[in-house]
Amino acid sequence: MFDKSTWIRLPRNVVVGKGVRSQFLEVVDDLHLRGRPLFVTSPTPRSIAAEPIAADLEAAGIEPAVVTVERASFEAVEEVIETAEAEEAAYLVGIGGGKAIDIAKMASHHLEMGFCSVPTAASHDGIVSNRGSVPDGDTRHSVAAEPPLAVVADTELLADAPWELTTAGCADIISNYTAVMDWRLAHRLKNVEYSGFAGALAEMTAEILVDNADHVRPGLEESAWIVTKALVSSGVAMSIAGSSRPASGAEHLFSHQLDRLAPDAALHGHQVGVGSIMTAYLHDGERGLWQDIRDALDSIDAPTTAAELGIDDETVIEALTTCHAIRDRYTILGDGMNEEAAREVATTTGVIS
Numbered sequence: 566m567f568d569k570s571t572w573i574r575l576p577r578n579v580v581v582g583k584g585v586r587s588q589f590l591e592v593v594d595d596l597h598l599r600g601r602p603l604f605v606t607s608p609t610p611r612s613i614a615a616e617p618i619a620a621d622l623e624a625a626g627i628e629p630a631v632v633t634v635e636r637a638s639f640e641a642v643e644e645v646i647e648t649a650e651a652e653e654a655a656y657l658v659g660i661g662g663g664k665a666i667d668i669a670k671m672a673s674h675h676l677e678m679g680f681c682s683v684p685t686a687a688s689h690d691g692i693v694s695n696r697g698s699v700p701d702g703d704t705r706h707s708v709a710a711e712p713p714l715a716v717v718a719d720t721e722l723l724a725d726a727p728w729e730l731t732t733a734g735c736a737d738i739i740s741n742y743t744a745v746m747d748w749r750l751a752h753r754l755k756n757v758e759y760s761g762f763a764g765a766l767a768e769m770t771a772e773i774l775v776d777n778a779d780h781v782r783p784g785l786e787e788s789a790w791i792v793t794k795a796l797v798s799s800g801v802a803m804s805i806a807g808s809s810r811p812a813s814g815a816e817h818l819f820s821h822q823l824d825r826l827a828p829d830a831a832l833h834g835h836q837v838g839v840g841s842i843m844t845a846y847l848h849d850g851e852r853g854l855w856q857d858i859r860d861a862l863d864s865i866d867a868p869t870t871a872a873e874l875g876i877d878d879e880t881v882i883e884a885l886t887t888c889h890a891i892r893d894r895y896t897i898l899g900d901g902m903n904e905e906a907a908r909e910v911a912t913t914t915g916v917i918s
């Protein structure tokens with residue numbers, strides 16, 4: 566008997582393009598979101614995006630509350646929840662990089678309240694996803710959360726963001742190659758449920774980005790457009806899958822472990838990119854996929870070595886040999902890699918010297 570069912574939660578309005586931050590009010594009106602929003606932001610995004618959008622809303626008689634968060638933590642989520650209650654907010658808006666958006670996402674999930682995403686950096690594929698990633702104890706990976714009702718991604722703002730934030734977003738997308746390989750492996754060996762649609766979408770997203778890598782250059786608004794569209798597509802793949810599997814495999818385990826061992830050393834996307842070079846080698850060293858991933862990262866100025874991440878070689882080895890245990894997610898790392906194997910993969914791929 567066929568008794569499968571699925572529930573795909575996606576944003577309703579995804580608005581991408583030059584100057585679209587000025588359409589924020591129109592977007593929330595279209596969603597029939599009424600009342601006072603709470604903007605969740607961080608220092609730079611506050612001045613470049615939250616304040617101008619707040620001024621537009623004030624001109625229309627709506628006075629948003631604003632909370633500035635500095636770090637992604639459960640204390641910050643608590644603070645946002647308390648502020649939303651105290652200010653009688655009707656919905657939340659995450660304005661900033663991945664951390665501000667994730668905090669708003671997690672708080673809105675708890676409050677059972679609508680949430681909109683206004684990325685100021687094309688740095689990660691959580692701008693659209695139904696996943697939230699806030700460190701909880703030793704946990705760094707994402708959990709199910711509220712997907713945004715709307716995404717307002719202004720390419721003018723995104724193109725002006727520091728270039729390394731954009732290259733981090735590219736690397737987060739390029740890592741889909743190995744994430745999907747890990748997912749298929751887990752399907753074959755562990756009977757993990759696999760979605761061909763979500764897997765194909767995640768892979769195709771990486772392919773389109775790599776094919777357009779020549780147009781991804783600092784200061785070009787077209788770059789912000791290409792990368793943002795890819796981030797949206799990757800987030801949709803996660804929503805179709807109902808998990809982060811299409812965009813997160815062993816390379817993400819490696820990055821999450823680096824976040825524990827060397828907090829704030831490098832951007833999420835850059836860490837997963839370097840992880841992806843090594844896990845591609847483990848999947849199929851002969852085929853040269855790892856070189857293609859390394860070259861694609863290199864061509865957009867993303868780090869390809871531990872030194873470029875600002876992380877020492879021994880931390881890379883420790884992360885590689887321990888990261889399999891941080892989550893119940895079967896990958897090419899299986900039940901763990903010994904130190905000798907870790908040194909071999911990291912040295913052969915040039916990640917450590």
Ligand SMILES: NC(=O)C1=CN([C@@H]2O[C@H](COP(=O)(O)OP(=O)(O)OC[C@H]3O[C@@H](n4cnc5c(N)ncnc54)[C@H](O)[C@@H]3O)[C@@H](O)[C@H]2O)C=CC1
Pocket residue numbers: 607608609610613637661662663664665667685686688689690691692694695696697698707722723725726727730733737832833834
């Ligand atoms: N929920 C999900 O599905 C996913 C979540 N993530 C999470 O996202 C986070 C990484 O996000 P990132 O954006 O890389 O880091 P981040 O949010 O820490 O941002 C990096 C820095 O850039 C600043 N910034 C943002 N926009 C700027 C602009 N236009 N100009 C100047 N500075 C700007 C931020 O304020 C911050 O200081 C990680 O915590 C990661 O786990 C990553 C992928 C998916």
Ligand SMILES: O=C(CO)COP(=O)(O)O
Pocket residue numbers: 690691696698705706707708737809812813817818
């Ligand atoms: O970063 C992500 C996808 O790019 C989310 O994956 P995690 O579930 O591993 O946090």
Ligand SMILES: [Zn+2]
Pocket residue numbers: 689690737812813817833834837
């Ligand atoms: Zn990621």
